[in-house]
Amino acid sequence: MKVCNEMKLSFPSRSANEAFARTAVSAFAAALDPTIEELADLKTAVSEAVTNAIVHAYQEQIGMVYIHAKILENSRIVIRIRDKGCGIADVKQAMEPLYTTCTTGERSGLGFAVMEAFMDKVKVRSQVGRGTTVTLEKTILSKGAE
Amino acid sequence: MKGDKAMPLKLYAEENKVVACLMGEIDHHGAGRLREEIDGMLERMRPDTLILDFREVTFMDSSGIGLVMGRYRLIRQWNGAVEIHNPAPSIKKVMRLAGLDRIASIHASPPAKGGSTEKTEAQV
Ligand SMILES: Nc1ncnc2c1ncn2[C@@H]1O[C@H](COP(=O)(O)OP(=O)(O)OP(=O)(O)O)[C@@H](O)[C@H]1O
Ligand SMILES: [Mg+2]
Numbered sequence: 001m002k003v004c005n006e007m008k009l010s011f012p013s014r015s016a017n018e019a020f021a022r023t024a025v026s027a028f029a030a031a032l033d034p035t036i037e038e039l040a041d042l043k044t045a046v047s048e049a050v051t052n053a054i055v056h057a058y059q060e061q062i063g064m065v066y067i068h069a070k071i072l073e074n075s076r077i078v079i080r081i082r083d084k085g086c087g088i089a090d091v092k093q094a095m096e097p098l099y100t101t102c103t104t105g106e107r108s109g110l111g112f113a114v115m116e117a118f119m120d121k122v123k124v125r126s127q128v129g130r131g132t133t134v135t136l137e138k139t140i141l142s143k144g145a146e
Numbered sequence: 147m148k149g150d151k152a153m154p155l156k157l158y159a160e161e162n163k164v165v166a167c168l169m170g171e172i173d174h175h176g177a178g179r180l181r182e183e184i185d186g187m188l189e190r191m192r193p194d195t196l197i198l199d200f201r202e203v204t205f206m207d208s209s210g211i212g213l214v215m216g217r218y219r220l221i222r223q224w225n226g227a228v229e230i231h232n233p234a235p236s237i238k239k240v241m242r243l244a245g246l247d248r249i250a251s252i253h254a255s256p257p258a259k260g261g262s263t264e265k266t267e268a269q270v
Contacts, residue, residue, distance in 0.1 A: 019175065040236035044205070044206075054174070108208055114207065
């Protein structure tokens with residue numbers, strides 16, 4: 001499918017960058033004229049994937065997080081969020097609602113469930129020791145089409 | 147980088163309640179400090195009810211879910227309850243998805259002030 005616009009971002013896995021990343025993607029998506037709800041969905045899903053890279057992939061270390069967002073024909077937005085962190089051994093299990101490897105009791109294991117609920121498509125590719133790529137896709141119906 | 151901004155939180159005790167007015171965007175970056183502040187107050191006051199007022203919250207992801215669930219677990223130790231007040235539609239959507247409406251009641255109007263024990267909040 002034809003790429004109408006695209007952008008790339010990379011930043012170190014500091015938690016202060018969570019807000020930056022989701023705001024940047026939502027500014028990029030604004031060209032599609034999304035509704036307030038669509039924009040909130042997008043922001044939340046991006047925040048989940050970026051937070052996972054920061055919290056789980058790199059843990060106590062600082063590594064780079066890469067975002068590549070594309071706007072395709074038919075108002076489809078595709079956002080790839082990639083890390084070079086620890087990877088996920090069992091992606092299917094990781095994506096199950098309430099599954100978490102966090103032991104502090106402060107994580108609910110719902111990040112992937114939120115991404116799946118708020119986006120049309122969520123794809124995860126991961127290799128232990130090499131990193132994880134999460135691809136989020138959504139067709140924006142846009143305000144004008146309502 | 148951290149600690150140079152004012153805490154996006156107003157926290158006070160009132161009768162047997164602790165009220166936490168949350169502000170701005172709730173994500174993993176900010177959740178830790180919010181947790182520490184709220185838990186400090188909860189452990190001191192041991193209230194019957196924790197009111198989490200989301201009126202000024204503009205964004206929340208699953209880190210906010212974790213924040214609510216963690217406080218729920220703490221206050222349950224002395225059989226207290228959590229009330230969620232005034233979440234915007236986008237925030238209510240995340241809460242519903244996580245089933246927070248099963249552990250906390252969600253209310254649409256501001257917390258009762260000035261000694262009123264009447265429960266006038268509408269369920270949403
Ligand atoms: N980028 C990643 N790198 C390594 N592990 C990951 C990554 N993303 C997710 N995981 C693993 O998948 C699990 C589930 O992720 P999910 O986002 O659903 O829940 P969580 O992050 O544990 O909790 P929550 O998102 O509700 O705060 C995580 O606990 C972690 O073990
Ligand atoms: Mg997560």
